[in-house]
Amino acid sequence: MNLNIIAGVGRHRVRLLGLISILAVYSCVPSKTLKEENKSLPDAYHGAVSVDTMNTASLKWRDFFSDPYLVSLIDTALVNNQELNVMLQRIEVAQNEIRARKGEYLPFVGFQAGAEVEKVGEYTRNGAVEKNLDIMEDKEFPEPLTDYSLGLVASWELDVWKKLRNSKKAAVFEYLSSVEGKNFMETNLISEIADSYYELLALDNQLALIEQNLKIQENALKMVRIQKQAARANELAVRRFEAEVAKNQSHKFEVRQQIVETENKLNFLVGRTPRPIARVSNNFFESVVDTIYAGIPAQLLQNRPDIRRAEYELAASKLDVKVARANFYPSFGIKAGVGLQAFNPKYLTETPASLLYSAVGDIVGPLINRNAIKAEYNTANARQVAAVYEYEKAILNGYIEVANQLSNIENLKNSYGLKVKQVDALTESIDLSTRLFQSARIEYIEVLFTQREALESKMELVETKRDQLMARVHMYRALGGGWN
Incomplete structure (x- = not known):
């Protein structure tokens, strides 16, 4: 047989064996099943009387808030707030990342x-x-x-294995995630401004109550001193009333300090130096707490920015797994x-x-010592699993927040009605106790306790009204309102 023919056959066998070896190596590329997310939700919220798709989250925040001073604060904050502006720059970075990855698969x-x-x-x-x-x-x-x-x-x-295109798509999802992160920050910022604003109105009303109560107590102190001169009261009664007046005067300065700090917190959120916050506080108790429509739980998947952000991050992590797997191929x-x-x-x-x-x-293509590629692939899979749990956690957290606020709104409504009755009864008891003391039918200590309990009940009523207004805002945020 011709030696050249034998040599030619040998070379073909070597090439064939080499090709078979390479194919054998790439047939051993690891493959893991992607973990699928569970986004099932109940048909209705726990304890809901009816199931209706009407949802307050669809309202724009300008329509949700009626106080012009609060609207002005939110408007300014959406332009000047530093954290929000930092987030806008991160969105710009994400946009540039898309452009960079798109250029990688072009000549x-x-x-x-x-x-x-x-x-x-x-x-x-x-x-x-x-x-x-x-x-x-x-x-x-x-x-x-x-x-x-x-x-x-x-x-x-x-881009035979679509590694570069998948990388670009992952960058798109990361960009969309950053946009939803900005939306989520907006909802939280609006909620925090509204909370601080209502806190400021409540403090104004508490300060007014303290000053009203001080007038009542100072009149009572004058009465006790007159009673002492007439030998119908002793020095102990005078001292106790003086101590109560001093206590409330001290409390007044504490509330004033809280007002300053709350104003400065609002100024910080708005992105400006400290200055007085324009507001009207005398109609605080007349503020109407409108009905909130929760809709159905499935709407949370579309309305809440944090859930949408987690969803985009999950989509990006799935593509990252495909990119990491493509690294095994030539x-x-x-x-x-x-x-x-x-x-x-x-x-x-x-x-x-x-x-x-x-x-x-x-x-x-990688042939020997592919440990780094394997490690990157395993890391991408672990991140994908973590993204699934983050997404499921965001859904569960959203549902629980809405359920909590639904219960909170109902309980605060019942509590406020009872506290109004308590305040009315104790306010009437102040005049009654004063008259009884003047006629020597009760001791001074009962007058003192009645005034103290009346002030405490009024302060609690202010706090309950504030909590009602805040609960309405928190419900709006929990439903996913405020960003659209």
């Missing part, structure tokens, strides 16, 4: 120009060739030898160039003599 084309000078030894291969070769009108290469080039170069990685690349080259600039324009071009195709 890269660059302009190249160069100039070189070289002197080689005569007793070398290049030197001998240069000395013995005639070039046009010159008898030999110039010494030292110069080289000028001008051209275009291009490179392109063929990458295909093409490099090409075209231009002009000559040792003398005057020859650059002489084509086709000075024309040069090249085209190279290559395939590169």
Whole structure:
């Protein structure tokens, strides 16, 4: 048999074995099943009387809040708040990341120009060739030898496994996640401003109650002093009433400090230096607590920005797993160039003599020691599983927040009605106890306790009204309102 034929067959066998070996390696690429998320929710909220799709979250925040001073604060905060502006810059970064990843799967084309000078030894291969070769009108290469080039170069990685496209899609989902993060920050910012504003109104009313009560107590103190002069009361009664007046005067300064701090908190949220907050507090108790429509739990998936953000992050993590798996496969690349080259600039324009071009195709893939790629793939899978849990946690948290606020609103409504009755009864008892004391039918201590209990009940009524207004805001936020 011809030895050349045997050798040819042997070479083909070696190539075939090499191809089989490579295919065997890539057939062992690991593959893990992506964890699927559970986003099922009950048909209605726990304890809900009826199921209705009417949802307060669909209201724009300008329609939800009626106080013009509060609306003005929110308007200013959405422009000047530093944290919100930082988030807007992060969105810009996410947009640029999309552009960068999109460019990775498009051809890269660059302009190249160069100039070189070289002197080689005569007793070398290049030197001998240069000395013995005639070039046009010159008898030999110039010494030292110069080289000028001008051209275009291009490179392109063929996205066979969709690694680059999936990477770009993941960047898109990350961008959408950052947008939802901004929306979630807006809902929290609006809620925090409204909470602080209602807290400020409540403090104003508590300060007014303290001042009203001080007038009552000062009148009672004058009465006790007159009673002492008439030998119908003793020094102990006078001292007890004086202590009560001093206590409430001290409390007044504490409330004033809380007002200053709350105003400055609002100024910080609005993004400006401390200044008085414009407001009207005398109609605090007349503030209407409108009915909140919770809709159905499934609407949370579309309305709450934190759930939508977690959903986009989950989608991005699934694509990251595909990108990490594609790293096990070989990458295909093409490099090409075209231009002009000559040792003398005057020859650059002489084509086709000075024309040069090249085209190279290559395939590169991991074969041995793929531990880093395996680790990256395992990490991507772990992040995907974590993203599933984060998404499920966001859904559960949203449902529980709405359920809590539904119960809170109902309980505060019942509590407020009872506290109104308590305040009315104790307010009437102040005049009654004063008259009974003047007629020596009760001790001074009963007058003192009655005034104290009346003030405490009025302060609690203010706090309950504040909690009602805050609960309405918290419900609006829990439903996913405030960002649209």
